[in-house]
Amino acid sequence: MKKVLLVELSVFERMTPLASGYLQAYAMTDPVIRSEYRFERYTTVAKTPRADVIRDLVGSTADVYAFSCYVWNMGLVKAAVDAIRQARPHAQIILGGPQVMSQALRYLSKTDERTVICNGEGEITFTQYLLALTDSGSRLHEVNGLSFYCDGELVTTPKQPRISNLDDVPSPFLTGIFDSDYSIAILETNRGCPYHCGFCFWGAATNDRVHRFDEQRVRDEIKWIAKNEILFLFIADANWGMLSRDVDISQHITNCASDHGAPNVVYFSAAKNKPHAVTKITGIFQDANLIASQPVSLQTLEPSSLDLISRSNIKLSAFAEIQEDLREKQISSYVELIWPLPGETLDSFKRGIGTLCENEAQTVIAYPHLLLNNTPIYHNAEKMGIVSRPAGGGAAEARVVIGTKEASEEDFIEGMYYFYAFHALHNTRSLRTVSRYLVRQSGIQYQDIFSAFAEFLRQQGEDDPILAYMERSIRDADYYDVNNYGLFIHTVVHEHRELFNDHVRRFVQGQDWWGDDKVRALFEIDLLNRPYMYSNTPMDVHAEGFQALHFLGRGPRSYTVQVPPEYMADLADAVQIRTTPADGVFTVEHKRLQYPFMPTQSRDHSGSYCHGMIEKVGNIMPFWQPASPPDAYRPVNESSDEKGLYPHVEI
Structure with a gap:
């Protein structure tokens, strides 16, 4: 044979x-x-x-x-x-x-x-x-x-007609081709995509038609995956939630997980024009602890760009409504953008991210624009002024777009610095309370804050590890790697956390708005509220004293603080409060759903973990809850050198 x-x-x-x-x-x-x-x-x-x-x-x-x-x-x-x-x-x-x-x-x-x-x-x-x-x-x-x-x-030779009856293809799960020696299962319940987005080959390849596998077959495959204890499930459909049956199938996944202990995590690409169905699906998965973040693939908010790439997004008003719904249900979400797309300028890119922040976007990720073979943009690259460069090393054949007719290579680079600064500042909630106050009360725009922080970071010395990471990523196109953004979060929130805290402190103190006493108070809230990616990252020790908030003590992974009444409304608007205590004394509990950092794991492992955690950052944001009973915290000795400091927590 x-x-x-x-x-x-x-x-x-x-x-x-x-x-x-x-x-x-x-x-x-x-x-x-x-x-x-x-x-x-x-x-x-x-x-x-x-x-x-x-x-x-x-x-x-x-x-x-x-x-x-x-x-x-x-x-x-x-x-x-x-x-x-x-x-x-x-x-x-x-x-x-x-x-x-x-x-x-x-x-x-x-x-x-x-x-x-x-x-x-x-x-x-x-x-x-x-x-x-x-x-x-x-x-x-x-x-x-x-x-x-x-x-x-x-x-x-002539084209082969697409398979209209997908069940003519036997299931490799159910026919004994696959064994149980896998950690990740790929599940396909249908094939095709009704859209023709310029950067994607999916819709063009399938000529609009979406063909389905039999639902009972899909259910049997899911049961096989669960019984064989495969931990991670990737749903490969282009638009999960587009078909009405997707909600029931999602419930079946959670039932199988409950019965067999697997899968533990579910990933999917959400249907972009069925946001409420996707929200329902995300809720189903969250209730079963299989997923805790809803993806929203906007790609861009610039109308001229949407026209050029033949993509119709959900309306911004609908997005704001969904974000509020998700917030009430305590479901995280993350918005996916692509930079740079044809029709997008540097200003529109920055402005779009600012608009998303105004509409309560929890996490925003700007992925690189891969110039994929056979896509509409690929065929019109010269007309659109596409400039690309290789990425991914010898194993890949990737080309990332670094310029278009509307965005020069210099614009692209500035946009990347802007995104890394935004990623560090907004996605980690490092200045959330302050920025919300400035935007609402002082007329400052979110994009102005992020642009200023990007410029601040670029002014650091060449030996600064945070700036070095950004420069290396942009110079070598490391952002192509799926773990790059996660490793950047690992860098600023764990590996060089103390340095990053100092950067943020010096940045705010150098701004004109630092003279506002309320900004200083809200910044103290942000210091307490900054999350930890890992359960064993040493807790922050800040050299400056607290002036507006009264720092009272600490627990193993918590702080105790008293918030004056005049700052309570801003606090409630920006952080996760379970119950408001009458005396304003809170325990800021940082023990959430983090895993410990394990030095023996690879950098790729850390990057993948941190990227996943930042997509559902709500799961690791601290809870602010009444400090009860009062003797549950250790008071700071007013006469000691610890006054107004964060005591260091030994792990």
Whole structure:
């Protein structure tokens, strides 16, 4: 029998290779293939050393190699294909996935007629390709959906029709293809996307139509995932919550988790025009402790940009209503933006983030704009003035956009510094009470505060580790890495927390508005309220005394403070208060849902953890609650050097 090796080089470790599973499951429905071929899978993360991957693939001595190709692994795939071709000149190679579709001139060689590209949905084309290889004569011309070279000429066969009945593809979960040796499961309940966003290939590839897997099959797959104790579940649908059944399926996930103890966490891409359905789904997951943050994918608030990228967002008024609803239900949310998109200027980008803050956005993440093959922006890059640069190192083939017709490269860089400053200041709530007061009472705009803080950080010395992180990330395009923003939070809220606290203190003291006595008082609230990513980060010790608030003492992970009546309304507006004590004496309890920092874990682990925590920052914000009984805290000795200080907590 001939050996087929299905190759997936993924972002995450121990993740179900769903694309490979589908290909194998469908191919094995054909009796000829069952008699002629045996299947093996090779899965590893794309960060695996190139030499190790090549050694493993060449050493597998497969007759057919099938690669799933994405922006994050294409550099590694190309190196592996070259090595396989040199070591095994007679091996057949098929490339599939969004990175190679309709890109034959880019990825195929006239001198290599044994490498082909699949130009669409893979199951039928891959099966017919394998059947064509069983014939002594070349029958690749009869297989729809392929590109290949023959006698020096490029051949592209007609498109393969999409699979309308997805249940023709057997489930790799339910047919024994997957075992239980995974930590992350990918679940697909439908295929397709009705939108044609300029930066995305999903809608263009599926021609608007959304096809569904049978609901009972989906439910059985979820039960299999739960029974096999797979901890993390990624729902791969483009718009979870778009279909009415998604709410019931979400409830089924929580029921299975309750019965079997897994999954523990659920991730999904929310339907952007069904916000209330998504809010309901998020509530279901939160009640089951499976998720605690609702994603809101706005991408941009600039109308001209939305027109250029063919994207219609939810109305801002609806967004504000949803944010208030989420706040009342104590459900975190995070807004996803992309910088820079065509039509977006530096000013509109800054202004958009300010608008989101005015509308109670809890966390905002501005992801890099990846120039993906085959997208509308890719096809109109010159017209839109797109300037891009490589990112991701040798394993990836990513290009990040660093300029458009509306935003120069200098604008892009300034926008990145602005976002890092915003990320550190707003997403960590480090100046929340002060900034809300300034915006509402003094006419200052949020974007002015973040711009000023960005400029302040850029003025720090070259040996400043926080500035160095920002500069390195922007210079080397490290922000492409999914863990980069999380590691920045790790840097400012844990690793260099004391330095960052000093930066914020010196920043506010240098502003014109620092002369306002109320600003000084509210800043003391912000000092107490700044969250901790980890349960064992040493508690802050501030050199300056408290002037407006009365610092009374501390507990293992808490502070006790008395807030004068004139600041109570601002406090209630900005922090999480369970009950307001008559005497104004609060315990600020920082023991929430944090995990301890573990030095033995990798930096990637810390980055991934902190990114996930900042997306649901409400879970780690302290509770302000009445300090009862009064002797529950240790008073500060008024005559000691500790007066007005945060006593250091030993871990």
